[in-house]
Amino acid sequence: MEKRDFSKSGPRINRKANAGKNTSKPRQRFFNKNADKKTMHDRPFKDTTVKRLGFSPFQIRLIQSILSSVLVDGKPLDKAYAYWFAKVKIQALEQGFLIKQINAMFRRLSFYAIVCCLKRPSDLSRHINWLILAYCAEQEWPLPDIDAEGFDRAGLKERIKIAKEDELLNEGCPVWLNELCTKELSDKWPQERKALAKEPSRYIRANALKTTRENLGHVLSEEGVVTRPVKGVYSALEVTSNAALFRTAAFKEGLFEQQDAGSQLIPPFLDAQPGMRVIDACAGSGGKTLQLAAIMENKGVIIALDTEGWKLDDLKKRSRRAGAFNIETRVIDSTKVIKRLYDHADRVLIDAPCSGLGVLRRTPDSKWRDLRPRIIELKKIQQDILSRYSQMVKVGGIVVYSTCSILPSENELQVKEFIANSNGAFELLEDKTLYPSEGFDGFYMAKIIRKA
Numbered sequence: 001m002e003k004r005d006f007s008k009s010g011p012r013i014n015r016k017a018n019a020g021k022n023t024s025k026p027r028q029r030f031f032n033k034n035a036d037k038k039t040m041h042d043r044p045f046k047d048t049t050v051k052r053l054g055f056s057p058f059q060i061r062l063i064q065s066i067l068s069s070v071l072v073d074g075k076p077l078d079k080a081y082a083y084w085f086a087k088v089k090i091q092a093l094e095q096g097f098l099i100k101q102i103n104a105m106f107r108r109l110s111f112y113a114i115v116c117c118l119k120r121p122s123d124l125s126r127h128i129n130w131l132i133l134a135y136c137a138e139q140e141w142p143l144p145d146i147d148a149e150g151f152d153r154a155g156l157k158e159r160i161k162i163a164k165e166d167e168l169l170n171e172g173c174p175v176w177l178n179e180l181c182t183k184e185l186s187d188k189w190p191q192e193r194k195a196l197a198k199e200p201s202r203y204i205r206a207n208a209l210k211t212t213r214e215n216l217g218h219v220l221s222e223e224g225v226v227t228r229p230v231k232g233v234y235s236a237l238e239v240t241s242n243a244a245l246f247r248t249a250a251f252k253e254g255l256f257e258q259q260d261a262g263s264q265l266i267p268p269f270l271d272a273q274p275g276m277r278v279i280d281a282c283a284g285s286g287g288k289t290l291q292l293a294a295i296m297e298n299k300g301v302i303i304a305l306d307t308e309g310w311k312l313d314d315l316k317k318r319s320r321r322a323g324a325f326n327i328e329t330r331v332i333d334s335t336k337v338i339k340r341l342y343d344h345a346d347r348v349l350i351d352a353p354c355s356g357l358g359v360l361r362r363t364p365d366s367k368w369r370d371l372r373p374r375i376i377e378l379k380k381i382q383q384d385i386l387s388r389y390s391q392m393v394k395v396g397g398i399v400v401y402s403t404c405s406i407l408p409s410e411n412e413l414q415v416k417e418f419i420a421n422s423n424g425a426f427e428l429l430e431d432k433t434l435y436p437s438e439g440f441d442g443f444y445m446a447k448i449i450r451k452a
């Protein structure tokens with residue numbers, strides 16, 4: 001599991017003289033790893049009560065454990081959620097409430113560090129309770145009675161007010177990210193920065209192999225889930241109620257997948273038809289592969305490739321649930337896997353590994369580590385993948401190169417370099433960037449034709 005390093009992301013602002021003391025404490029385990037699940041099960045949970053009163057002592061212990069997994073142990077936030085919510089089973093609504101609050105803390109970690117009189121977000125790893133207090137104070141909830149020795153309560157309100165006036169802090173933007181995106185996006189960046197600071201909407205994709213979008217809306221409403229169709233994305237519904245989607249019968253029956261509405265625009269862009277031979281070259285767990293199977297009405301064949309076998313195993317499970325039967329999976333464990341498929345396909349989707357800067361709203365912990373060195377490596381991988389994997393399409397066929405980044409250097413500049421080096425064998429037909437300020441997550445897609 002990749003560890004997070006939170007050490008280098010501090011905002012550059014003047015700090016007050018009463019900066020926090022470095023009271024290093026031994027690591028705490030807030031929930032016993034062998035917590036008795038029975039006592040945690042099905043506790044009554046009233047969303048409105050919690051909203052008014054803040055966190056219960058039980059919730060505080062769970063939040064402490066999740067924050068500790070990420071800030072102290074360096075686990076990614078989604079893995080920490082998976083671990084703790086499997087161990088401490090609670091009602092779906094309460095789980096949703098906690099995820100919402102913890103995501104909001106991670107979205108603006110630099111803001112809360114300053115409110116706690118700390119220099120860097122990484123300093124919060126030694127002051128998890130301070131973070132919880134600062135968060136509650138900002139929500140204007142009563143401050144919970146937790147051990148927070150050295151926490152400066154006087155002037156909390158004033159520090160929150162001052163931090164809110166600093167755009168970078170208020171939008172939870174680390175300095176490295178601001179520098180990189182200002183350089184790449186110039187005038188466009190401030191509005192994207194603002195958009196990336198917001199809580200994302202929830203979208204699902206109706207699985208056309210089993211239902212229609214309209215029917216799915218009805219079925220879900222019978223299960224208490226409120227949705228509305230998304231304009232401009234024929235397969236997408238926005239979920240507007242606080243629902244436990246994965247516990248619905250509709251999900252178990254494979255009627256839908258959770259997928260951002262912007263992401264749902266990429267598979268149709270490939271223009272794959274029923275009966276074609278299609279390669280999804282970086283398929284991962286198959287978000288787009290499953291959509292391609294639906295577009296192709298289960299006819300023809302999709303070869304789903306990835307370097308990570310466990311992701312393809314996930315894809316197999318998801319295809320069974322979705323009723324998608326035209327997908328073959330192959331792990332890329334040598335260059336031969338790709339070479340054997342040269343000149344093979346009518347369509348090739350290259351959903352390349354990337355910085356993920358377009359989807360930061362959904363991974364709010366990832367920005368607190370300077371990703372610039374990794375982005376340099378990723379760009380080399382993207383160019384290599386583009387030049388080799390594009391050979392898998394037949395002459396006359398289409399390649400779509402896509403990312404969930406909004407950086408031109410991972411997107412249009414990569415495509416430009418690839419086309420320039422192809423000696424006329426490939427031509428760009430059309431490309432699009434979806435920006436977070438337009439509503440969905442940020443994505444790029446380029447449609448390229450093989451001419452020789």
Ligand SMILES: C[S@@+](CC[C@H](N)C(=O)[O-])C[C@H]1O[C@@H](n2cnc3c(N)ncnc32)[C@H](O)[C@@H]1O
Binds near residue numbers: 284289305352404
């Ligand atoms: C953006 S993710 C793909 C997401 C997926 N297409 C979806 O819609 O859910 C990029 C994927 O590329 C894979 N990957 C990384 N390096 C690769 C390589 N050299 N060749 C093929 N896949 C690679 C990663 O394991 C990851 O699953």
